[in-house]
Amino acid sequence: MTGLFITFEGPDGAGKTTQVKAFAERLASMGHEVVLTREPGGTAISDKIRSLILDPAHTEMADSAEVLLYAASRAQHVQEKINPALKSGKFVVCDRFVEASIAYQGYGLEIELEQIKRINQFATGGLIPDRTYLLDLSVADGRERLKARTGLDRIEQKGAAYHERVRQGFLEIAKEHPQRIRVIDASRSVEEMAEEIFADFTRWLTEKN
Ligand SMILES: Nc1ncnc2c1ncn2[C@@H]1O[C@H](COP(=O)(O)OP(=O)(O)O)[C@@H](O)[C@H]1O
Numbered sequence: 594m595t596g597l598f599i600t601f602e603g604p605d606g607a608g609k610t611t612q613v614k615a616f617a618e619r620l621a622s623m624g625h626e627v628v629l630t631r632e633p634g635g636t637a638i639s640d641k642i643r644s645l646i647l648d649p650a651h652t653e654m655a656d657s658a659e660v661l662l663y664a665a666s667r668a669q670h671v672q673e674k675i676n677p678a679l680k681s682g683k684f685v686v687c688d689r690f691v692e693a694s695i696a697y698q699g700y701g702l703e704i705e706l707e708q709i710k711r712i713n714q715f716a717t718g719g720l721i722p723d724r725t726y727l728l729d730l731s732v733a734d735g736r737e738r739l740k741a742r743t744g745l746d747r748i749e750q751k752g753a754a755y756h757e758r759v760r761q762g763f764l765e766i767a768k769e770h771p772q773r774i775r776v777i778d779a780s781r782s783v784e785e786m787a788e789e790i791f792a793d794f795t796r797w798l799t800e801k802n
């Protein structure tokens with residue numbers, strides 16, 4: 594039996610970390626075996642790559658290097674953690690995946706989208722999530738939510754125009770995959786979002802089976 598791969602995407606500060614946790618806990622309380630993970634990261638090697646990418650001191654990082662480092666972190670994550678968990682029938686819930694690279698590096702840095710897709714196809718062996726929740730929030734509201742954080746990482750420090758391209762990029766991606774990606778209005782309360790996500794997931798699961 595193969596498991597299910599569920600990803601959460603969206604701009605910085607949209608509430609992904611909060612929602613993946615609630616979602617994974619709810620699945621686990623129903624008796625499912627759940628692996629909660631995130632990108633960039635999820636394994637020891639991937640976490641080291643994460644530190645390299647996000648270090649605010651690395652202002653000289655080339656865009657191409659950034660793309661490849663995210664993909665390298667992802668390749669390790671898929672091979673070491675995601676694929677084995679899926680093979681053993683677990684539910685893998687992941688905070689960001691390939692669509693983050695299309696939105697942030699493709700739309701954000703204005704790198705040819707096909708290039709990003711090819712590199713990630715190689716990194717993941719073509720793994721595609723079964724269901725994706727895109728938490729959509731305005732750049733201004735996302736910034737406001739992140740204010741409480743001490744120190745923004747290298748990506749969060751980029752300007753508003755960049756982050757607006759990222760947000761619109763995510764919405765374009767969602768339009769391309771309406772069957773798989775569900776857009777969630779992230780301007781609402783934690784509880785309202787969690788309810789919509791869980792209701793959608795249970796309905797989707799029932800229809801699928
Ligand atoms: N629905 C919400 N409404 C208001 N604040 C929220 C909401 N969801 C999360 N937050 C707060 O916003 C900040 C960013 O949330 P987080 O879950 O870390 O987002 P992300 O992982 O998408 O960056 C945190 O301080 C969190 O407590």
Ligand SMILES: Cc1cn([C@H]2C[C@H](O)[C@@H](COP(=O)(O)OP(=O)(O)O)O2)c(=O)[nH]c1=O
Pocket residue numbers: 604605606610631632633647663688689690691693694695697698748749
């Ligand atoms: C996975 C991924 C993340 N990112 C960016 C988005 C975030 O700004 C940053 C770190 O991701 P994340 O850990 O989700 O940030 P946070 O929880 O602090 O909001 O990396 C990319 O640019 N490309 C990618 O492929």
